[in-house]
Amino acid sequence: MTTNGNTALSSGKWSWKFFDRVAGLDSKKIECCFSCGACVGDCVASRNSSFNFRKIIYDVALGEEEKVLSSKEVWYCFQCFFCMNKCPWRIGIPYIISRLRRMALERGYGWDLVEILSGVGRNLLESGLSISPRDYARLDPKKAERELAEMRLEMGLPEKYEVSGRAMEELKVILKETGFREGLEKLNESVKQARECSENY
Amino acid sequence: MNVQRLERIPGNGVFFYFRGCFINNFYPGIESATRFVLEKLGVNYAVSDDQTCCGTPEFSSLNADTVLTCLVGRNSSIIFEKTPYVITDCNGCYSSFYVAEALMEDPQIKFQTDKILKKIGKKFEKVEVIHIADFFYKKMNEILQKITFSLGELRMAVHYGCHYSHVNGKKGLDSVENPSFIEEMVGKLGGIPVEYTEKTLCCGFGGIQQTVHKTISYAVTQKKLDSLSDAYAEAIVVICPYCLNVLDKYQGNLLDVEMLENPIPVIHLSQLLALLMGAEPKKLGFKMHRIPVEPIIAKLVPKET
Numbered sequence: 001m002t003t004n005g006n007t008a009l010s011s012g013k014w015s016w017k018f019f020d021r022v023a024g025l026d027s028k029k030i031e032c033c034f035s036c037g038a039c040v041g042d043c044v045a046s047r048n049s050s051f052n053f054r055k056i057i058y059d060v061a062l063g064e065e066e067k068v069l070s071s072k073e074v075w076y077c078f079q080c081f082f083c084m085n086k087c088p089w090r091i092g093i094p095y096i097i098s099r100l101r102r103m104a105l106e107r108g109y110g111w112d113l114v115e116i117l118s119g120v121g122r123n124l125l126e127s128g129l130s131i132s133p134r135d136y137a138r139l140d141p142k143k144a145e146r147e148l149a150e151m152r153l154e155m156g157l158p159e160k161y162e163v164s165g166r167a168m169e170e171l172k173v174i175l176k177e178t179g180f181r182e183g184l185e186k187l188n189e190s191v192k193q194a195r196e197c198s199e200n201y
Numbered sequence: 202m203n204v205q206r207l208e209r210i211p212g213n214g215v216f217f218y219f220r221g222c223f224i225n226n227f228y229p230g231i232e233s234a235t236r237f238v239l240e241k242l243g244v245n246y247a248v249s250d251d252q253t254c255c256g257t258p259e260f261s262s263l264n265a266d267t268v269l270t271c272l273v274g275r276n277s278s279i280i281f282e283k284t285p286y287v288i289t290d291c292n293g294c295y296s297s298f299y300v301a302e303a304l305m306e307d308p309q310i311k312f313q314t315d316k317i318l319k320k321i322g323k324k325f326e327k328v329e330v331i332h333i334a335d336f337f338y339k340k341m342n343e344i345l346q347k348i349t350f351s352l353g354e355l356r357m358a359v360h361y362g363c364h365y366s367h368v369n370g371k372k373g374l375d376s377v378e379n380p381s382f383i384e385e386m387v388g389k390l391g392g393i394p395v396e397y398t399e400k401t402l403c404c405g406f407g408g409i410q411q412t413v414h415k416t417i418s419y420a421v422t423q424k425k426l427d428s429l430s431d432a433y434a435e436a437i438v439v440i441c442p443y444c445l446n447v448l449d450k451y452q453g454n455l456l457d458v459e460m461l462e463n464p465i466p467v468i469h470l471s472q473l474l475a476l477l478m479g480a481e482p483k484k485l486g487f488k489m490h491r492i493p494v495e496p497i498i499a500k501l502v503p504k505e506t
Contacts, residue, residue, distance in 0.1 A: 024307065044402065044403045045410075048417045048421060075414075078403055079258065080363035080367060081363060082367050082401070085377045098262050101262040105262075114263050116413070117259065117262070129225070156484065157232060166251060173317070174268075174317060175268070177320065178267045178268045180263075180265075
């Protein structure tokens, strides 16, 4: 039997169930992974933390679903796409990490780590833009908005960048249909719970 | 240099200027600088209020990939009504388009996206996304004729940013490992391009890392800045507002606690070119920079005609 050099595949313990969900279109490429380690050697997260994609994909191949999804490892990725250019097979590593993160959230892990997306998501829902002038002066958002407007006018730009009403209507449909709204509500709930918890403490 | 890519960028015609939300709400100076330079070059560009956020790939961690593909798809059809060429001055927006394009190769994601877009009467259109740096490189000769100041042998280092260099991979304008076309531009503008060891290192932002794993994020930024000061860089040119924010804010925070002696000002390529073309500094939004850019302005030399 040819093993394509993949260490997990040649160990004979390969498990397809979890692997297929994680790998998606890249499954053929990952079967060809020969653990060269290029994705780890130049990885900015691996240089500074315990993040190691080679190990993660090895565990995925062995079907260690709980171990991979409950670990903190998947949350260290910088999503810088450096590895994709280094990988001889061009495996879509950042896409796989995103998928693993989503699966971890489904299992209830890592909700505290995506808290930042709660504010960004709210901005997107309200204004169609993921950043709001509020973000750089949370203590005095009104003042921040005023200062920004003044600065924009001084530069000859419109006072405020607003998305048209028609676009907002279309955006609402998209955010509802893709399940973004629902995910955001879940996130807000988890943020709220965590706050109450720390207040009671 | 990827000559084919350079040839695909049109020199004339109508372009869509894709406005990013971070630029609009944090660094409006970058937008006014880009508009200033485009107008000086006589470029015909369109903007639209129907455009929304690019869809930032970071949302994919929380939710389905279709959030990104649908937002990019919707924007692309707005753009396509006017022109197939988009210009963007943000690496985040730039990468969103290419990530969405890659995701659309998955038949399942494509099916879902097309279904949702159909509901609002839109279609995922194929548009050519051009980074402002690529565009300026294409227009280099015209820029050299239009500038009224030269850089006065300022030692400038360039930070390209991950989502410019790596997302597009081999399809990009320059090499992934060692891009150098902006250095070439700096040289032609009268500056001294500085090479440093950690050129391709991330600025430290890393999506959620800057809020979730602060120490790791800061360690990366520190390493980047160490490498820059080891090379005696006097200024950093970036082509992404997030990289600008990280490198600038981090140095600002160090200054506040008196842990930094020689801060290096950070400037966006658009702002730099606008300065050289004679734009008023107060119209370029330097107020938002924590590290004053005056050392750069002080070095500028009026060009002999």
